Amino acid sequence: MSLGWAIAAAVGLFIGLPVVVLLAGLAGPIGWIVAAIWIGDWLVQRIRGAVEPERPYLAAVIGVIVLGIGGLIPLVTLIASLFGFGAVLLLGWRVVRHEPLEAAATMAQA
Numbered sequence: 001m002s003l004g005w006a007i008a009a010a011v012g013l014f015i016g017l018p019v020v021v022l023l024a025g026l027a028g029p030i031g032w033i034v035a036a037i038w039i040g041d042w043l044v045q046r047i048r049g050a051v052e053p054e055r056p057y058l059a060a061v062i063g064v065i066v067l068g069i070g071g072l073i074p075l076v077t078l079i080a081s082l083f084g085f086g087a088v089l090l091l092g093w094r095v096v097r098h099e100p101l102e103a104a105a106t107m108a109q110a
Helices: 002-048 057-070 076-096 101-109
Strands: none
Touching: 002 057, 002 076, 057 076
8 A cells, every 4th residue: 555655656746746847837928928918908998998808919019018128127027927827827716616707807897
């Protein structure tokens, strides 16, 4: 019985550790992109008075430029990446729990 757990732990370590490293490596860029789009949406809403959810290209370009320039200040990129990845995790959690995404979008606008 003890040998079985040791084998399972060893196999899990060799499979699980690369998966965790891969996910951690993807977390930063994905979070940064999500934060940039959110910043762009916010700026477009301030300028135009409305957000275009069907075509977020302008918001994405504006957000990437603003966050790229803001990234010159220390820790801005780290904070934006953590914020954005947290938003991705929250959305994933809502999908797993089968919450309607429209309700989540209306809660975010409130």
